[in-house]
Amino acid sequence: YAPAIILSVVLGWNLKILIVVMGLLVVFYTLIGGTQAVNVTQKQQMFIIFSGMVTAFIFIVRALPQDLTFSNALQLAGMNEKLNVLDFSFDPNNRYTFWSGITGGLFLALSYFGTDQSQVQRYLSGKSLGESQKGLIMNGFLKIPMQFFILLTGVLVFVFFQYEKAPIHFNPYAIEKVKTTPGGDQFEALEVANDIIHHEKQKQLQQKDFFSDPISQAKYLQLEEQSQRNRTAAKEIIEINQPMIESNDKDYVFIYFILNHLPQGLIGLLLAVILSAAMSSSASEINALSAISVVDLYKRFRGTKDEKHYVSAGKTFTLLWGGIAIAFALVGNLYENLIQLVNIIGSLFYGTILGIFIIAIFFKSIRANAVFFAAIITEAIVLIIFIQDGVSFLWLNVIGALIMILMAYLIKAVVKKKI
Template sequence: MHWIDWVILILFLGYTIWDGSRRGYHSDNIEGFFLANRAMPWWAMGLSVMATQASAITFIGTTGQSYVEDMRFVQIYLAVPFAMIILCTTLVPFFHKLQNFSAYEVLEERFGLSTRLFTSLLFLISRGLGLGMIIAAPSYVLALLLNFPLSPTIIIIGITATLYTMVGGISGVIRTDVKQMAVMAFGLIFSFYWIITSLPPEVGFSDALYLAGNIGKLDALDISFDISEKYNIWTGVIAALFLMLSYFGTDQSQVQRYLTAKSLKDARQSLLLSAYAKVPMQFFILLLGVMLYVFYIFGSAPITFRAVDVQAQQQEEVIAGEMLQQEYQSAHQNRRQAAQQLLETRSPEQAEAFRKADSHLNEVRQSELQRQERVTGSSLNDTNYIFPYFILNQIPVGIIGLIVAGIFAAALSSIDSELNSLSTVFIVDWYKRLDTKDRSEAWYLKSSRIATVCWGLLATLAALALGETRSIIELVNMIGSYFYGSILGVFILLLWVKRANGYGALTGLISGMATVFLFDRIYDNPATGEWILIAPWNQIPGGFEKTIEYLWLNPVGTAVVVVVGIVISSIWKKSG
């Protein structure tokens, strides 16, 4: 990267730390630190919510997702508008009326301290693990920039975000998120523009869409009902609805946004901003990944986009790598020629030839990734390196720094939000609630900053432990799906099941979590109809696939919590 880009990136990071930190000097109590004295305007909260969602995972993971697969991932966001409307009429006014610090405080009054603590503990675990992924995402970019291993770059990102969140509190988080959202938008729009203008002169935007459509890259809707498929319209409208309701309605990182609102109207408007913008934004980012795929049909692309070359020690692996490299170059040339001929003829026969050439090239790529797995002894792919590789090798000097700053902005806007919410829940639901001593506001404010640092360190360690992984955009949603459905079930019992009591809620919550983890380990063999339960530490036998994909774990968890909660509450009431 050119020194001009380094200057831009360093200035941006320095400004972010300064701007986020200076807001915290005006906080003299935990209400100011965690809730900005409930004085935030709706547009700032709405942009902050969007910035939190549009993390570096969105930049890197979503573009990589559509590059290696297609645009069906957009279907999981179809439920966002419906979820926002439901929440604006239910949980948002409920929380605003109570004026709590934490989303889980209200559970104690109805269901007891144990339910409150266990629910908040589930949030701390899920968000702590998810934050590890959010820290890892920009580290892929920094690893490419510095030609460093992933671990040192994870530490740099984790410490940077922790510093200004520790000082600035929620006010610093929201104010910096607004500015970071602008940088993110610029990075995405310019990248899309540069890809389109960098295509060969004879290939226009409509031609690029035509090529992408021929190989299925534009597939966005799948109307088949199959719970073993990750992405179809039913997954997006039904299963993902539970995920979105829980994420925006019971996750402290999101609830904390509208707890800072001046009024109920402002809180609702902040959520509706996301309802209108989320699906178009995700569609655009997925389309960016598809256009990037078309760009590399004509442009020179490596066989894999990994940050470092895998060095094989065995001679046969070295020879295999050289042969795959030669085959890839030939396949790439054949695919480019097939694409050009297809644009000239637009014939069905040439379309089939193009699809075969594209399939062959991807088979060679997959063979090389498998070779790298054999050499390294670990499961690897290059999904998270694709967009960073394009930026560093195709974008002009000066703009690289701005786009990389946009990726860092996306990461920091998510990391700071998660850190602040983790600190809030730990202090309010655990430390302050269980502390028997009469402490001053200054004491709890100091403790909140210490908690922020501790969570930052823990999340950084989680990122180091997870390290190299498959598509991070999928993994972060998978982590959430293990927890969100069950947490949503507790709030349904709270708001709409009057006969539910603490015994039923806690038993339902434990049952929901157990069921989710059980269902996640069920595999079946479509050829034989056989199904088995596989422990996490056991290898999956050949021919077996997941019976239930991860998004469906959300309604499963919710249903089990509600049903068990009602049954146990009724039994306990009768026995009592």
Template sequence: MSALDWAVLCGALLFIIGYGTWRTRRAGHSLDGYLLGGRQTRWWGVGLSIIATQASAVTFLSTPGQAYADGMRFIQFYFGLPVAMVLIAVVAVPIYHRLRVYTAYEYLQSRFDRRTRTLAAGLFLVQRGFSNGLSLYAPALVLSAILGWNTTATVLLLGAVMIAYTVSGGTRAVTVTQQGQVAVIFAGMATAGYLLVHYLPREVGFQDALHLAGGLGRLNFVDFHFSWTDRYNFWTGMTGGLFLALSYFGTDQSQVQRYLSGQSVTQSRLGLLMNGLVKVPMQLGILLIGVLMFVFYLFQPAPLTFNRPVYDRVMQGAQAPAARQLEQQHQDLQRAQQQAATAFVRARHAHDTPGQAAARQRLQLAQAAAAGLRQDWLALVKQTAPAADAKDTDYVFISFVLRYLPQGLVGLLIAVVLSAALGSAAGGLNSLGSTTLIDLYRPYTRREQCTDEHLVRVSRWATVGWGVLGIGFALFAARMENLIQAVNILGSLFYGTILGIFAVAFFQKQVHGRAVFWAAAAVQLATVLCFWLTDIAYLWYNILGCAAVMLLAALLQRLWPEPKTQPTAHNQEAVVG
């Protein structure tokens, strides 16, 4: 990167983090102020914080590459999200605010018992602890591969910065800092989208690009074909995606803490609804950037693989002659592809329908041949370095940024990646510290010790501890396929069970703690076994896990009833229906 890029990158990050830390320097004196920012956040602050916590660096590194390789069908993953926002706003938000809880799991003790609360909090801590490590690992891995940065040093630097400002100001510091990070993210992605269209050949307009992408199957927004093993279709998005969103936004403390900090029920609801309105168009825009990159590389030379470290290993090994031959074939195919794409656009401008069809067919044949070359390349990688990860979708976007963007804008787009990494990881880290304090430490500590000063200090040390563990996991993490899928797979293994516990709490008032505890423990074990032993698409685990907990808990309650206890005021408020 140039000196200007470094100046833009460092200036953007230092301003965002410095301003956020300065604004919240007095926020950490009381427990309520440290954990929930004094519950003073307005709806737009709640909404931006929710967006920043969800939109990690993985979103901006992997999602464009996902669309480049597979088209727009990943958008179906988010179809259930707006519905989930409405349901959570109606059902969960009023209960959480009325009970004045600090964490979602605190509510479970008033509804069931301490054991069930601890189980749900423990599942969250395991899942979020690993996810936070992945949030640091993803940008460090890709940036080290592309820019030559040392992976370990990058992880340590990001982790140290994240821990420092999260510990200093708690939830308020995270929220204020995330607002600046979201501004950088939107500015950077809008710039990238504009430049992609600008860099297309002069005779190729935006509509031409969409027609080219559509003719090659990249505008596959909706697929109504049902399959248990297909990860992205309408049915998985509206069921599995809905239940994943319900669990993530309704029971995951990293998100619940964002809207618990709202001034009122109305402010929290509006923040959630803002996320529901913004997230799908935002994700659509990020995917569209990937599709536009696909069209861009129909006219510009693309590498045989964007994964430069793997490419260098193959070219230095015994398979280098075969790899060079594949590269030559790839270049020949690219020339044929460029000619066919140009012919398609000219035929479209001339309203020559047969010409368009002929050019599209040539493009499809070239794409099929390129897919065959890719399989041959993967076979060479396996022979040269069997343990290497040959996938390159995580490298597509950052490769374009570094190769084609002018000086200064490269620094801005790197700032987007790092801002997203810090915003998401800080939100997760903040929630890990809060949950550890409220659900694992305070219930087992003598009341006279639980002063605000003592609890804030414990929360800070818990935050530091989880930050160090996240850094440790990031340093030793192994990638699972595409990074954006890795995050969602990890969440889906736990979210179905956690959502099932909360669904029982909200809607099955006849079920008590013992039944739901053992139902959840059994379903969690079964979910992990199914993941290893079957090919069921991971989104289905969210709905199957939730339904299984509800059904098994109802069955155990009938077979193994508990003595009825006199409900407390909290119990009476905590059940819907």
């Protein structure tokens, strides 16, 4: 999905066509090279990603107004509630709190790094146990700083667009298409209103005592709130007049910044960063699904075959899962943003999977059939809780793992014979 978003902005092509093209490209090099191709390309991609991240951060800082200090930039972001890092409320429906992050995030990380085949296959391909352990430790140490760095970069991009004029919608393809519809005049009126609001915001931001004057800050926040209402109205116009075009533009913001506000030589590098990260993740998942399908399903039901046969079966499953991934991307929405969507989908299953592994390691008396039926029941409960919007998605990782263990134990206790 992410590579297609980039190319849809750069080339002005239809997003769904590009999803298919990029999906086929990822499937192709995964199919040809298998795990080795995934691992080799990820090494190159990681270098590009780190180089691009650092470069982007430096240029974003340099692009901010010269009289704006870094602390004032963070203060401005804080005014707009972009730095609400710690929320100690106990509301389970609040998506991001300290408690959901520490508890739900812990279970999510345990399942992702400890049981997800896309991660485990990297450890298994290590030259030695020590090398695999070092890779896991480095993964843990780098994950949080890297995520913090990425989020901080996003915060600074937000601050940048408080001073620099931003479009009312960050997807240029959507703007181009909606202006050809009956809602085009209304959309253009919102653009004009947005320009006026931006001009008024600059009057407040450029006051020398803005960061110490509550009155100026209040006026600025009122204007920003009005700007957000206009952006929401613009999205609604797109949804009504161009329902086939994605109206959620949050994942287009950074791409817009790259294409319109960075030196030409850096645009290709930073687009390559996003492409590399997205394609690396996609290739890992497709390869992992193929490996699981062959080892855990195909071998079990087809009996013993030679290695050449299993390689061919693996390629077939790679094609199958690649097609499913492309189909899912075609019908899936951007939700609030891509990262959140991935975490939500993962949280629906990670708790149950983690519970299965915990049972296998610590509760060896519980047999496979009890675990199997417990997993089905647990997953049904997790999905019901999610559909009912009972708790934040991070808590689903905790709930799934605990219910899985409890349910397996109860089934074992109720059914006296070993199942």
